[in-house]
Amino acid sequence: MILYNLFPLLAGSFNRWQSHLQRANEMGFDWVYVNPIQRTGESGSLYSITDYFQLNPALLEPGNSATPDEQCRAMTSQAHAGGLKLIIDLVINHSAYDSPLTREHPDWFVRESDGRIANASCQHGAERVVWSDLAQFDHRHTRDPEGLFRHCLRIVEHLISLGFDGFRCDAAYQIPATFWQRLIRETKINHPHSCFTAETLGCSADETRETARAGFDYVFNSSKWWDMHGWWLIEQYNLVRETAPSISFAESHDTPRLAEELNGNIEGVKQRYLFSALFSAGVMMPMGFEFGARKQLHVVQTKPEDWHANGVDLCPFIAKVNDIKRRFSVFREESLVNVLPYHNPKILLLWKASTKDKGEALLILNKDMNQHQDFATDHFRHFIQAVAPLKDVSPEFPMEFLPEPFHYSLRPGQGIVLVTQRG
Numbered sequence: 001m002i003l004y005n006l007f008p009l010l011a012g013s014f015n016r017w018q019s020h021l022q023r024a025n026e027m028g029f030d031w032v033y034v035n036p037i038q039r040t041g042e043s044g045s046l047y048s049i050t051d052y053f054q055l056n057p058a059l060l061e062p063g064n065s066a067t068p069d070e071q072c073r074a075m076t077s078q079a080h081a082g083g084l085k086l087i088i089d090l091v092i093n094h095s096a097y098d099s100p101l102t103r104e105h106p107d108w109f110v111r112e113s114d115g116r117i118a119n120a121s122c123q124h125g126a127e128r129v130v131w132s133d134l135a136q137f138d139h140r141h142t143r144d145p146e147g148l149f150r151h152c153l154r155i156v157e158h159l160i161s162l163g164f165d166g167f168r169c170d171a172a173y174q175i176p177a178t179f180w181q182r183l184i185r186e187t188k189i190n191h192p193h194s195c196f197t198a199e200t201l202g203c204s205a206d207e208t209r210e211t212a213r214a215g216f217d218y219v220f221n222s223s224k225w226w227d228m229h230g231w232w233l234i235e236q237y238n239l240v241r242e243t244a245p246s247i248s249f250a251e252s253h254d255t256p257r258l259a260e261e262l263n264g265n266i267e268g269v270k271q272r273y274l275f276s277a278l279f280s281a282g283v284m285m286p287m288g289f290e291f292g293a294r295k296q297l298h299v300v301q302t303k304p305e306d307w308h309a310n311g312v313d314l315c316p317f318i319a320k321v322n323d324i325k326r327r328f329s330v331f332r333e334e335s336l337v338n339v340l341p342y343h344n345p346k347i348l349l350l351w352k353a354s355t356k357d358k359g360e361a362l363l364i365l366n367k368d369m370n371q372h373q374d375f376a377t378d379h380f381r382h383f384i385q386a387v388a389p390l391k392d393v394s395p396e397f398p399m400e401f402l403p404e405p406f407h408y409s410l411r412p413g414q415g416i417v418l419v420t421q422r423g
Helices: 018-026 068-081 145-161 177-190 205-212 232-240 266-279 315-327
Strands: 002-006 031-034 038-040 049-055 085-090 094-096 119-124 127-136 166-169 195-198 218-220 246-249 282-286 336-340 347-353 359-366 373-377 406-410 415-421
Touching: 002 018, 002 315, 018 068, 018 315, 049 068, 049 145, 068 085, 085 145, 085 195, 145 177, 177 195, 177 205, 195 205, 205 218, 205 232, 232 336, 246 266, 266 282, 266 315, 266 347, 266 359, 266 415, 282 315, 359 406
Parallel strands: 002 031, 002 282, 031 085, 049 094, 085 166, 166 195, 195 218, 218 246, 246 282
Antiparallel strands: 038 049, 094 127, 119 127, 336 347, 347 359, 359 415, 373 406
16 A cells, blocks of 8 residues: 545545645555544544534535535545545544434443543553543443444445545554454455555554454554664564554654654655655555645644645655555565664665565665765675666666675665565
């Protein structure tokens, strides 16, 4: 999956999405991930859903005589016509605290010791984060498990009827695996090509693996937080790799904008996207990243007026990276991965080998976003298994010939992407 995250509050009403969908297509994305589009509760948060079968009025075109569902289907039809598939957030671990469901089906919710409906929460390190606008569904101990399950299945079927091809399952690890197994199984009986991805941020590698075993097609990994030095990412990757493919991202709607974190260092932004795209089977990029956006997305406060260019256009670079990912299968699977030793700690050597064919790759990445770094070797056979010649397919400054001995001064943040075939 090469995912473009179209953030509804930034894109505006459905009729304005076409230009974003077209740009995503032109950059080589094949899927579009959409955050929740249903009617929100009083807080206005996209993830605080009060009615799962009504659409957010902020996404509807004023004066349009088409029904809300028809306006949404017109958008999904446009995406499909352009060769894009769509996944949408499936938020069934909680509802809005002011949702009628809390009154109509009180047994569906977790209760505090004093009888109040519990707010949704998560553990962030030593801190427990609580969302007061969210009511936690009780998937583990409800006295009406079949009713709650059927409600969730209806939500899935409704979103599919609007034209969505799959789901990014919000806080999937908070819901029992047995629930996901049944939901995914029953959905795929009628919709065998539907795709389920699990949001597993904040849980351990073991928890991620257990969640993936419920039948998810993809999970999200934590490569965004890797400092390119420690071993933890490779260990997590290898622990989950054979269970389900994963999706990397350089930023998400939950994180600060990377361009802001890097104080506008565009070479660093490009570096992190290149790494994210080539590290694992899937990659995701939120809208605005391609223009160096620096204002963080917000599930309540973001408005279409926040969409503006910063004098940066990374679309051609991103298109080239996505093309590399699409052309070489070693970058489209959870391939064998290892970080190879090199005497310059500011250079990352990432080796990859396909388990499905004979593809092999070497990424030579300058970790330094501000200065050149030298890379040299007398022979590339020190780093790869193949005896066939390496081909440079880098998105920038590709070389037609790789001399040996090889010496190159990597530009700030630059990555060299080399591919070959094992015998």
